[in-house]
Amino acid sequence: MTQQNVVVSDPKSGINLAISVKLQVPSNSPALFTTAVQKPPPAPGSCITISRKTLVEINGNNNGARINSWVDSMRASSPTHHKSTPPLSDDINSWTVQHPSALDMFEQIITASKGKQIVMFLDYDGTLSPIVEDPDQAFMSEAMRATVRKLARYFPTAIVSGRCRDKVYNFVRLAELYYAGSHGMDIKGPSKGSKYKKGAEAVLCQPASEFLPMIDEVYKALIDATKSTEGVIVENNKFCASVHFRCVDEKKWGELAQVVRSVLKEYPKLRLTQGRKVFEIRPTIKWDKGKALEFLLESLGYANCTDVFPVYIGDDRTDEDAFKVLRERGQGFGILVSKIPKDTHASYSLQEPSEVMVFLRRLVEWKKLSLRRQFRIRRQIEEIKASLRN
Numbered sequence: 565m566t567q568q569n570v571v572v573s574d575p576k577s578g579i580n581l582a583i584s585v586k587l588q589v590p591s592n593s594p595a596l597f598t599t600a601v602q603k604p605p606p607a608p609g610s611c612i613t614i615s616r617k618t619l620v621e622i623n624g625n626n627n628g629a630r631i632n633s634w635v636d637s638m639r640a641s642s643p644t645h646h647k648s649t650p651p652l653s654d655d656i657n658s659w660t661v662q663h664p665s666a667l668d669m670f671e672q673i674i675t676a677s678k679g680k681q682i683v684m685f686l687d688y689d690g691t692l693s694p695i696v697e698d699p700d701q702a703f704m705s706e707a708m709r710a711t712v713r714k715l716a717r718y719f720p721t722a723i724v725s726g727r728c729r730d731k732v733y734n735f736v737r738l739a740e741l742y743y744a745g746s747h748g749m750d751i752k753g754p755s756k757g758s759k760y761k762k763g764a765e766a767v768l769c770q771p772a773s774e775f776l777p778m779i780d781e782v783y784k785a786l787i788d789a790t791k792s793t794e795g796v797i798v799e800n801n802k803f804c805a806s807v808h809f810r811c812v813d814e815k816k817w818g819e820l821a822q823v824v825r826s827v828l829k830e831y832p833k834l835r836l837t838q839g840r841k842v843f844e845i846r847p848t849i850k851w852d853k854g855k856a857l858e859f860l861l862e863s864l865g866y867a868n869c870t871d872v873f874p875v876y877i878g879d880d881r882t883d884e885d886a887f888k889v890l891r892e893r894g895q896g897f898g899i900l901v902s903k904i905p906k907d908t909h910a911s912y913s914l915q916e917p918s919e920v921m922v923f924l925r926r927l928v929e930w931k932k933l934s935l936r937r938q939f940r941i942r943r944q945i946e947e948i949k950a951s952l953r954n
């Protein structure tokens with residue numbers, strides 16, 4: 565038996581209850597996934613949160629109920645089908661009080677950033693591009709590309725993705741950005757001169773390089789082990805691998821998880837996390853999107869600065885590591901892209917990539933205006949000085 569914590573909230577009373585439940589799981593059964601979120605956010609709103617460990621310990625016998633709740637949570641975490649149960653409006657209202665729209669809070673966000681350098685961190689899938697069934701078809705729109713290009717003119721900007729760096733670069737195609745691929749394990753500075761850091765192109769960080777042959781090997785093993793499951797896509801993301809089950813029959817998800825887990829038994833130096841209908845296989849090293857964010861801030865010369873304001877926008881569990889770092893640093897904030905209430909360390913929310921684009925455009929417009937204002941003030945000062953001299 566293992567003890568599990570379940571947080572249940574009543575949207576009407578606003579009461580959150582942390583319940584400890586006993587589950588019939590052999591205490592030595594390893595969790596299928598490690599948790600991205602170590603603890604609930606300060607006030608989790610009204611979303612029902614079942615500990616990830618509970619959801620994914622689908623090992624051994626007597627696992628039917630747990631597989632069902634895990635399948636439900638997976639379905640809810642990435643609702644692309646109409647048949648997904650919509651969340652209750654009370655739940656949404658209460659969650660958005662805790663994580664208001666970054667568009668509604670735009671003025672407050674700008675006020676908080678006054679006198680500080682905003683640095684932008686953007687996840688790719690589900691943030692800049694809509695979630696689609698085929699990972700190779702996850703294109704971002706030209707309008708979004710133009711917006712990100714303008715953004716990078718005014719703020720240092722990095723793309724932080726679970727995809728391998730080359731692949732995400734091929735989707736974004738903006739040489740002036742920083743790129744952190746493979747969940748931050750492959751970082752490179754702009755290949756085109758950046759006005760924020762001279763010689764930025766020299767930045768390169770690959771903390772998991774020794775895992776390259778192992779990832780290649782496990783990628784092949786995963787292809788082989790999952791070949792009979794219709795709809796599975798296995799992706800080689802260089803320093804990590806992804807097993808997609810978006811197009812797999814939901815009845816087969818539990819079985820697939822077991823298959824992936826059994827492949828990983830041979831690779832104790834690899835761990836399993838999960839994203840939006842995807843199993844992510846990664847080295848056990850202590851490196852994630854949060855570490856990548858810290859590394860990039862350091863590379864940009866903001867390691868111990870108080871006058872920096874990092875903004876991280878992402879939609880996935882793996883982005884929680886970055887949201888958490890921002891909360892712990894007490895700098896900037898995270899924005900979760902989600903239409904449904906989720907347990908998150910982010911402060912604000914946006915519903916979908918189209919809202920992300922509106923938010924980024926507003927940032928650009930605000931910066932342009934404030935630069936113009938500064939320029940006018942400087943010119944007036946010069947004119948006053950000149951008239952005093954005459």
Ligand SMILES: O=P(O)(O)OC[C@H]1O[C@H](O[C@H]2O[C@H](CO)[C@@H](O)[C@H](O)[C@H]2O)[C@H](O)[C@@H](O)[C@@H]1O
Binds near residue numbers: 695725801839
């Ligand atoms: O960190 P990200 O940039 O968000 O990358 C996370 C994973 O994103 C991709 O998968 C997700 O998007 C696909 C395309 O919309 C979708 O089909 C899939 O279900 C999602 O999980 C990417 O393919 C993975 O390699 C990334 O790890």
